[in-house]
Structures are given as C-alpha cells and as structure tokens.
Amino acid sequence: MATVAAPTFSIHEFLTQEAGKDLLRFSTAGSMDDGKSTLIGRLLYDTQSVYEDQVRSIEGKGTTAPGQIDFALLTDGLRAEREQGITIDVAYRYFSTAKRKFIIADTPGHEQYTRNMATGASTADAAVVLIDARKGVLVQSRRHAFIASLLRVRHVLVAVNKMDLTGYGEDGFRAIEKDFRAVLSRIAEETGNAVDAVFVPLSALAGDNVVHRSERMPWYSGPPLLELLESLPAAQNERGAAFRFPVQRVIRPDHTFRGFAGQIASGAVKPGDEITVLPSGRGAKVSRIATWDGDLAEATAPLSVTLVLDRELDISRSDLIAAKAAPASVASRLKASIVWMNQRPLDARRRYIVKHASHTVPAHVASVDARINVTTLDREPAATLELNHIGAVTLDLLRPIAFDAYAQNRSTGAFILIDPEDNSTVAAGMITAGVAATRAAGNGGNEDVAWGPVTAGERQARRGHSGGVLELTGPGELIDAIERSLFTIGAVTVRVDAESEEFLLHPPLLELVTAAQTRAGLLVLLVREQEDGPLTARAGDITLTLDADDPTHAIAEAHRLLHEAEILLATERSGL
C-alpha cells in the first residue's frame, strides 16, 4: 500500500537536490559472455533503480545458481534476443544517484554489431569497456575502445570483470591493464583523439567494486565503478567551442516577429554578438534570444532557443549561424571517416544523401581511401566498405556545406549517409577535412567503377528521379525558378520549348523527342512561356494551377506534383 514517505524525509529538500543534478551519458560494450548485462543489472539493482515487480518477474528464471538473481534478465528486452540469449540492439537505461542522473546506451558486443556500438558511442560522454579477467584483451575490447575513440568519447572506464573467477588476484589485473594501455595508445595515434582510461577490477555477479567498494581486493585503492561515473566531468557538449547554431526552422507568426529556431550545437551566444550566416557569409548581430519562458541574457549549448537578428537576412532551414570571429569551414568536397552500417556495401556509382546538422544534400563517394583493420589498427587499401567496416572516404556533395572537423566539434562534424532508394541509414560519418577543390564531374574519375551498361535503376538512384515530363505554361521567370530548384536538388533536366518552330511545323516530332529523353531517364521540362496569366503545371494525369505571386510556394507545389506523379523518388524537403 502506498503511503507518503516518513516525516523525516523532506520532499522539498529532495526536490531542491534533484533540481541541481546534472546528466551523464555513457555507453557500455562488451563481448558476448563477459557479463555486460549482469553489470548493468547490478548497477540498476544496487542503486535501487529497479522496481520490485520487475525483480519479481525474473526471480527463479535465468541461468544463475538457485537463490541468486540473474541480473542480465533485467535488461534483456526483446523476445528474439531472449530466445537467443544475447542482446542484439542498442537499449537505453536510466538510473540516478544522489549526485547525478545517468543514461546508459547498452550496446551489444557481438562482432556483427559494430554499428550498434557506434550508435551508442555517438551520444556518450564516457564508455565502459568490459574485459573478462580470465580471457584478457580480446578483439572485441580493442574494437570497442577504437570506436569510442573514433567517436570522441573522452573517458574510457575499463571494467575488468569476473575477478571472482581468478581469485581476486592483482597480477592478472595488472597484466591486462598493461596490455590494454598499449592498445589504447595505438588507438589514440590512429584516431587522433586522446583516450583517458581508468581500470577497475570488479565482479558484477558478486557485486565487487560496482557500487560498493570490495574488501576482497585490498590491493586496489581506487574507487568502485559507480563512484568513477559520478566524478567524471558532466556533459559539457562543446560548451567551450565556438558558437554554432544550425537553423531548424523560421518562426514567423506575424509581421512583428521573425526568429530562427534551433539547438545551440556548441559555444554560447549573447545579444549583441556578431554572427555570420553560412554558407552565404552574410553578417548580422543577435538582437534577442527568445524562449517561451522569456528572453535570455545568454544561452549555451545544448539549449534550444530562437534567435532574432538585427537585420533582415534571407535565412532558412539548413543555414548555419556561426560566431563571426570563428566561422565554420565551407566546402563541397569532404574527407571523412565512416562506419558502414548496411548489408549492401558502399557503391561509388550510387547517389547517397548526406544529412548533416539541419540539412540534407545529395552526394556520392568519390573514393574509398582506406579501410581500417580494427584488429591490427592498420590502414589497408579497399575498393568498397561492407557492413561494420570502418574506413576513410572522400565525398562529393552537390552543394557546399558549412562544417567543422569532428575532432573540433562533435555536432557540426558529424553526418549520416542515407540510401535514397530504400531510405535506410547506411553510414555514420565524421568529417576530417574539407577539400578546396571544385566538384569533379561524374564519378570523380574513380577507376574502380565497374564497366557495364548503366541501368534505369542506377540512373534513378543517382539522380533521385525517373524519366518524365513536366509541362509548364506561364511566366518565364517562374519557370526559370522551378528549373533552378530542380537543378539544385540534383535533378537532370532538359528544357524543351514546345512552341519552337520545328515542333510547330512537325507536331509528332515533339512527342518523339520527349519520349526518347524520358527513356534516357531525363526530366523533361516542356515549356510554353506566357508572360501574363497563371502558371499551370502538368505531370502524368495531374494538372495544377500555381500561384505566380508566391514563387516559393509554387516551387514547392511543382516538386510535390512530381513526387505524386512518381517521377521524383522522394521530396527533397530542404530548401523548400
């Protein structure tokens, strides 16, 4: 039965204490049998973060000795993995102590699931890497540490588990520490990101050095794992870096207010600060930092705010507002490290979509520069990257983007790659540098592209549309704008004047020409210019009349029409 807590407990004191807590996100990774689920179950259980009915629902189940709780069952969520007895996906867990709130990204350690480890590490401030005291440093542990370092997880806590099965001996622990420190320094050399590692001998099953200090290892003078987690520097989220603010949305409820909504990616901002809008490079001053709770005198990452500037600039979603004194780089050719996450290997002939900050840009892989062997940490030549491979690539983007190197900024240096054919997220990327070169044509001279006929599917995947005809009748200026907008999103258009002399003289010729162009996968703009009057657009069986006085809307409607006529594969929402 529920009762209000005992009178000695002051809820108001509690709320004051709670209100001051910060948040630490950490990821865990371990091999299949090194007891990771048990460790997390133990952390949750010993910090009283598990409810009694959850414990009741697993009592008497599992594989531990009678009378013991199988802590792993507290965290193994899905039926499929319960059947297989292994964790197969990233799971998020929550607990808090008197000092801090924690979010755990619990990631599986099976070799197949590198992508999950990268996912968990992407938002983590710290990583707990498990090593089985009996087995020492295995490939899995190297892989975990490498991914944590690559994703710039600054703190690595190495939990040497199952000390109970090695008699709680110091020598074995020290040997593992020595081996792994050597591995970590190789990793830091390769990734360029320093790793701050702390080693803890523990037994998750017996509860030694997890939450409570163990008396069975007097030779270890350090704190238990939880105490380490409580004392790490909290989520600073690039607060010390230069100001970066990707615009998510323009908020304009009426003519008196025009603000740019976004989440501060790094740094801080105050009214009066001078900013630069990228990629255009235009400047302004911040006049207000608006929020629902009132204006702020200063705001830091990662707050979500709305900025008002001191002058009218054409700013929309996908622009980056940056400190004028320290602007971001702008380039359309990028060098990046990527983790390939899809069954279908990287294909330099395909068009991909880069999603970076608040924008999406079509791109293709100009070259695969190396594959990193996670076991030996050597760079090897490779023609492609397959599922769970990590490599270095050069990307060509259709439009320049504003970015920072990931080593300087985890927010503006990160991106994902999307395959527009099935919309899956195929890779996670970390920008290492921009290349100041004009975009190469075609495949960028990539010699590895296979010889063979180009198929309609490949054309479609590369261009984002199939062949088709868009008939446009109306003011030439607006038709130009629509053609420009299609060009911008990477469509391959060909403009045909339906009223030119040869077509007027030989009407069947027009049909022959557009049919041939459509077969070749081109987007034919069949144009009849009429300066006065409305703009009509026709694709397939659909005809629309567009508002010539509102070009932005007319362009968006033309794209939607192409999407509905199943010519454009998916609407390119950015910039519309």
Added chain:
Amino acid sequence: MPAAETIASIPTGSSPHEILSDSARLTHLRLLEAESIHILREVASEFERPVMLYSIGKDSSVMLRLAQKAFAPGPIPFPLLHIDTGFKFHEMLAFRDWMAKSIGARLLVWRNEPAIAAGTNPIKLDTKRCCGLLKTQALLDGLRHYNFDAAFGGARRDEEKSRAKERIYSFRDSAGQWDPKNQRPELWNIYNARIHPGESIRVFPLSNWTEMDVWQYIHQEKIPVVDLYFAKERPMYVRPLGSGQEALLPIEQDFVALPGEKPQMVKSRLRSLGCSPCTGAIRSDAATIPDIIAELISFRSSERANRVIDHDQEGSMELKKREGYF
C-alpha cells in the same frame, strides 16, 4: 470543466523582453527539454503532415508544453489527435477539451465507431483483443484517414523493457507495423526523416525522460494535469487478488462489477491514465505534485504494473507494438 483547485491557470510565458538571469545552469531537466524541443522542431520541419497523439495523461501534458515552447511565439504547427476508446474517464475528456481550448490547439478525436457500436469491451473479449480494436485499429485508421506521415507519442524508454530499444524516430511500414530487427541506426541528434509514400514514423520526444523527470518537470513548470492523479475519496470496487494484494477498480462502467460486489469510498488516485475497466487505482494520500513525487520514491512498483494490458502475455507490449500500438 475540471475542478478549479487542481487546474492551475496556464502560464502564457513571460513578457517578451524580460531577461532571465539563470540561463547558464544546465540541469538534467533543461538538457532533456532542449533535446525534446530539437526533436519537435525537426519533425515539424521535415514532414508534411505531422500530428501529436494526445492521450491526456501526464506524459502527453509534458509533451504538449514542450510543443508550446518549441514554436513560441508562434502557434503549435500541427493538430492533436486523441484516440478515444469510449472507456476514457469523464474527467479525462473534460480536461482534454478544456486544455485544447485554452492553448488554442486544434484537437481531433478518432474512435473505432463500428467496434464501439458492436459493444467491444475487455470482459466480452480479452484485454488484448479489446486494445487491438479500440486502440491499435483506431490509431491506424485515424492516422490513415488524415494521411499523417509523422505522429508524436509520449512514450518513454524507461516504461517497459521492449521500449528501451525504441528509436526516437520509429519507422513504420505502410501497414503501420514496427520491425524490431530492422530499425534504422540513430546517431548523435541526426534523424533520418526519409520515408516513401504510405510509410510513416512515430516520434517519441520524451524517449530519454523517466517517470521521475516527468513529475519533476510538471512541478517545476506548473503544468496542469488531470485531477484523477490526485488522491481523493472515490467510489471503488475493491477486489482481493490474493497474497495481500488487491485491485481498486474505479466506478465508471457498470459491467466491471462481479456479482455481489459493492462500491466503497476509498482515498485513492490513479498512477497512470488508461481505460476505466483496465486501469486500477491505488490507495494514496498524495494530494499535490510533491506528495506524488514523495510517493513515487517510496514506491516499489513500476507504474505500468497496475495496467492490466502489459501482463496478459509474456512480452505483451512488444507484441502490441509490432502490430502498430504505440
């Protein structure tokens, strides 16, 4: 209209030029708020027809406040959709209408009318099939009817084990179904918003909030919630469950009673709001938000434990989600 003493007036936000001084202190609630607002804005900007599923409960109330904050000083740029099973408490429906009106939101209500007319209830069918018709089917039909391509839900990952693995953007195929083995990887705060026609996503802006975070935020932000959360003398059927356990069934629908059962007045409240036949109350004296938080600390039972639906089958929430339930 719900009772006046439990519904605070809705704060309208401070005057536009008031300067707040305490902005540098980033507590866990500020961090969670910033993350949720980012998600709400991303979806509103990248999808053509988003909607917020509004269930009237405490999580929905927090989500709604975050939406107000995300788009201020503009209006919330999407409608709210309530899936009404016909078994919702009267106080919930009154609160829903009052809330939508007072913040100027557009409210849509969807009911599976054929199933309701056919007398679907959890006694006649089992709870699983009743939920299937009145919740899951109604939700899928409602989303399809309005052609929504993104739907916000207030689910949290800490609620239940199968939810711990849910993405923030949860992809659904054209039948509205979830495939736990084929989810898109989700890294940093970069969300893949691309879908083909007919497909949709469910979005969970409160994914990283815990039950405690939600109550603390309601307290800190003075967010109004339904009176049923607060302890009061209420008529209940008290049904023994053996080994000292009991079920408190609120009197809303007559058919809940077993032969011979008589309602009695019990000082009680609801920990989570669901359908009246399937939502048990608890004995409680918690009459304020701090009382509720204090009670939460002393509790040794997770909040969904008094919802019948999670226990009717091993791994039942996961099964419901595969079929399209939130």
